[in-house]
Amino acid sequence: MLNKNQQKQLNLVLFKLGLSEKEIVVYLNALENRESSVITLSKNSGLTRGTVYDIVEKLKTKGFLAETKKGKKRRIIIENPTGQFYSLLERQHNDLQQTEKMVEEILPLIKSINVSDDSRPQIRVYAGETGFKKVWDEILSTKMKEFLSITRIETFVKFVGEEFLQEVQERKLAAGISSRAINEDSPLARRMLANDEKYNRETRLTPQEFNFPSGEIIYGDNIAMFSTRQENIIIVIDSKDFAETHRMYFEMVWRFLKQKEKDDELPSMR
Numbered sequence: 219m220l221n222k223n224q225q226k227q228l229n230l231v232l233f234k235l236g237l238s239e240k241e242i243v244v245y246l247n248a249l250e251n252r253e254s255s256v257i258t259l260s261k262n263s264g265l266t267r268g269t270v271y272d273i274v275e276k277l278k279t280k281g282f283l284a285e286t287k288k289g290k291k292r293r294i295i296i297e298n299p300t301g302q303f304y305s306l307l308e309r310q311h312n313d314l315q316q317t318e319k320m321v322e323e324i325l326p327l328i329k330s331i332n333v334s335d336d337s338r339p340q341i342r343v344y345a346g347e348t349g350f351k352k353v354w355d356e357i358l359s360t361k362m363k364e365f366l367s368i369t370r371i372e373t374f375v376k377f378v379g380e381e382f383l384q385e386v387q388e389r390k391l392a393a394g395i396s397s398r399a400i401n402e403d404s405p406l407a408r409r410m411l412a413n414d415e416k417y418n419r420e421t422r423l424t425p426q427e428f429n430f431p432s433g434e435i436i437y438g439d440n441i442a443m444f445s446t447r448q449e450n451i452i453i454v455i456d457s458k459d460f461a462e463t464h465r466m467y468f469e470m471v472w473r474f475l476k477q478k479e480k481d482d483e484l485p486s487m488r
Contacts, residue, residue, distance in 0.1 A: 240265060243263045367400070369402070370429070401424070402424055440457075
């Protein structure tokens with residue numbers, strides 16, 4: 219006999235495998251007995267005999283139940299779940315891959331239909347940790363080779379913690395994406411800078427007197443602007459013009475910081 223937590227867990231798995239609420243009820247009742255009949259399943263589940271009969275036929279088709287006969291009596295038994303469950307998971311995995319392929323094929327078509335003649339930029343607003351992660355999923359799923367960031371690392375950490383920041387670095391590396399970062403100088407930023415080569419990244423730190431209350435990521439034709447944890451919003455602007463302008467801002471600051479690094483090195487070279 220299953221306890222409440224076990225039953226809840228089993229219900230969730232069966233639901234994810236595609237069974238309806240009534241199918242789960244009938245299946246679990248059949249599972250508790252070595253052999254069952256439509257009459258006993260109807261009595262134990264509280265469903266009508268006609269409903270149980272239809273559900274049993276569906277579960278037989280799906281491979282969860284089987285039927286045997288002893289004389290004139292019809293008996294319903296459980297199929298071996300191991301092979302059936304893994305078979306269902308494999309089919310769902312294949313379906314998901316096929317769906318992903320279809321989405322990739324139709325996205326350019328949808329975008330081409332949705333683009334207006336005046337090419338107005340699109341602005342999207344997200345909030346909180348969920349929004350933060352959603353935007354990063356978008357950044358890491360684009361087919362670009364590099365993204366640019368201007369930020370205070372501590373602001374990112376306050377949103378979702380260092381563990382997620384580490385996950386971003388690992389996913390970025392696996393996707394073959396490089397990055398350049400202008401970070402506010404801090405112990406955490408310097409710790410990240412020390413690992414630049416490992417994560418296909420180049421970082422430059424701003425002078426101590428410059429602080430970034432918010433940050434931004436420039437990727438493709440998009441800019442993602444991250445506010446502080448107090449304001450708790452992320453604004454994404456889909457605009458080639460805006461992205462190119464902010465990319466130029468980034469390059470100007472990047473060159474300034476490079477020159478400053480050279481100037482700082484001069485005394486030690488004399």
